[in-house]
Amino acid sequence: DAGITQSPRYKITETGRQVTLMCHQTWSHSYMFWYRQDLGHGLRLIYYSAAADITDKGEVPDGYVVSRSKTENFPLTLESATRSQTSVYFCASRDGPRVTEAFFGQGTRLTVV
Amino acid sequence: DQQVKQNSPSLSVQEGRISILNCDYTNSMFDYFLWYKKYPAEGPTFLISISSIKDKNEDGRFTVFLNKSAKHLSLHIVPSQPGDSAVYFCAAGGAGTALIFGKGTTLSVSS
Numbered sequence: 001d002a003g004i005t006q007s008p009r010y011k012i013t014e015t016g017r018q019v020t021l022m023c024h025q026t027w028s029h030s031y032m033f034w035y036r037q038d039l040g041h042g043l044r045l046i047y048y049s050a051a052a053d054i055t056d057k058g059e060v061p062d063g064y065v066v067s068r069s070k071t072e073n074f075p076l077t078l079e080s081a082t083r084s085q086t087s088v089y090f091c092a093s094r095d096g097p098r099v100t101e102a103f104f105g106q107g108t109r110l111t112v113v
Numbered sequence: 114d115q116q117v118k119q120n121s122p123s124l125s126v127q128e129g130r131i132s133i134l135n136c137d138y139t140n141s142m143f144d145y146f147l148w149y150k151k152y153p154a155e156g157p158t159f160l161i162s163i164s165s166i167k168d169k170n171e172d173g174r175f176t177v178f179l180n181k182s183a184k185h186l187s188l189h190i191v192p193s194q195p196g197d198s199a200v201y202f203c204a205a206g207g208a209g210t211a212l213i214f215g216k217g218t219t220l221s222v223s224s
Binding site: 031033035040041042043044045048050056058059090092097098099100101102103104105106107 | 119144145147149154155156157158159162202204206207208209210211212213214215216217
């Protein structure tokens with residue numbers, strides 16, 4: 001399917017466990033982003049990537065790791081999950097450095113217990 | 114410190130009337146501004162944008178106004194429809210950077 005897809009859609013994990021959220025896009029967009037949505041905070045940028053093997057921190061990067069070995073994939077890893085990382089995570093992509101619209105995935109709801 | 118601010122968490126409007134959603138920003142380097150719409154359990158979807166060289170952009174029922182001197186933008190929806198009920202996010206960015214979003218405004222349009 002064309003577009004941007006996230007997996008899993010829902011995930012429950014325990015405190016201290018490592019968990020990876022997947023993001024895949026079929027447009028060959030150069031830029032990809034991870035945001036988290038929390039009540040009262042809106043959408044906050046975690047990490048973004050301008051191209052394969054190029055990543056940069058956003059507003060709330062602590063506790064997260066990203067990699068981008070292929071243009072189409074941008075996984076987000078929580079190295080040791082904490083309850084404060086319970087959130088809805090959105091991946092997005094856009095075509096190039098010009099600030100045109102970014103296209104979002106459907107989100108992953110992560111609960112850390 | 115918030116770079117993009119949406120100071121009204123919610124707005125209620127009657128069907129057929131105008132909805133005005135507001136957004137303020139602090140970073141003078143922003144040169145592109147966007148509005149996104151989000152329904153529950155879905156990802157945000159792009160609605161309308163404006164670059165800093167313009168002061169107005171219109172697309173059907175949606176118009177975005179930009180006042181650079183005041184670092185303020187607004188989204189007008191005329192006429193409002195019940196299907197417009199959603200969370201609206203203001204976002205801003207510059208070339209080569211990521212979009213920074215506000216906290217969102219929940220719009221409720223009653224019939």
